[in-house]
Amino acid sequence: KNQVEQSPQSLIILEGKNCTLQCNYTVSPFSNLRWYKQDTGRGPVSLTIMTFSENTKSNGRYTATLDADTKQSSLHITASQLSDSASYICVVSPGGGSYIPTFGRGTSLIVHP
Amino acid sequence: GAVVSQHPSRVICKSGTSVKIECRSLDFQATTMFWYRQFPKQSLMLMATSNEGSKATYEQGVEKDKFLINHASLTLSTLTVTSAHPEDSSFYICSAVVPGLAAERDTQYFGPGTRLTVL
Numbered sequence: 471k472n473q474v475e476q477s478p479q480s481l482i483i484l485e486g487k488n489c490t491l492q493c494n495y496t497v498s499p500f501s502n503l504r505w506y507k508q509d510t511g512r513g514p515v516s517l518t519i520m521t522f523s524e525n526t527k528s529n530g531r532y533t534a535t536l537d538a539d540t541k542q543s544s545l546h547i548t549a550s551q552l553s554d555s556a557s558y559i560c561v562v563s564p565g566g567g568s569y570i571p572t573f574g575r576g577t578s579l580i581v582h583p
Numbered sequence: 584g585a586v587v588s589q590h591p592s593r594v595i596c597k598s599g600t601s602v603k604i605e606c607r608s609l610d611f612q613a614t615t616m617f618w619y620r621q622f623p624k625q626s627l628m629l630m631a632t633s634n635e636g637s638k639a640t641y642e643q644g645v646e647k648d649k650f651l652i653n654h655a656s657l658t659l660s661t662l663t664v665t666s667a668h669p670e671d672s673s674f675y676i677c678s679a680v681v682p683g684l685a686a687e688r689d690t691q692y693f694g695p696g697t698r699l700t701v702l
Contacts, residue, residue, distance in 0.1 A: 506693075511674070511696065511698065512696060513589075513676050513678075513693035513694050513695045513696045514627070514693045515693070519690055570629065570632070571691070573626045574626065575625070578624070
């Protein structure tokens with residue numbers, strides 16, 4: 471069964487600090503992995519997308535890594551801002567022409583001033 | 584990036600009434616759209632895959648007669664919650680896949696969501 475596990479479930483940090491979110495998956499075959507940011511009451515917005523051959527991808531202060539061998543990914547947020555407070559969702563697509571991805575439950579990040 | 588809109592953003596209705604939610608791809612044509620439901624502090628749950636010009640494919644446990652999906656054009660899919668009950672109150676989100684470019688393939692672009700409250 472395809473699964474995506476995220477940790478921690480929630481995280482509270484001070485503004486300006488860095489943090490790292492984790493994602494482990496068992497989706498097979500693997501096509502790509504994406505990190506989304508979902509603000510409360512809004513739809514998810516794509517942050518990064520990585521295919522099998524990519525190890526790291528950056529988008530501003532967000533840097534995602536992928537280890538396809540261990541089936542792990544991380545999202546590192548640098549110099550956090552209050553606007554980073556949101557849920558971060560790891561989404562893995564199985565490939566093979568399927569558009570149906572597997573969603574993680576998300577990590578709820580709260581950035582305090 | 585691709586833009587997906589939803590209307591309305593929030594709706595409150597009485598139990599037993601039907602509610603229609605629209606999902607539009609604004610700057611691209613989407614042959615396939617998806618409808619999700621999200622309960623508080625839960626992940627998105629796929630309800631159905633909407634295919635233009637054909638019947639939607641529903642996930643196991645989703646009542647097709649209760650959640651009517653119509654994808655009559657390449658830019659519009661609608662979800663109608665029929666005879667809504669309080670337990671149908673949720674956040675409904677649609678998404679669409681951008682066809683064509685390899686870099687964009689499989690990336691789902693999500694609408695802003697619709698908050699449904701059934702009294």
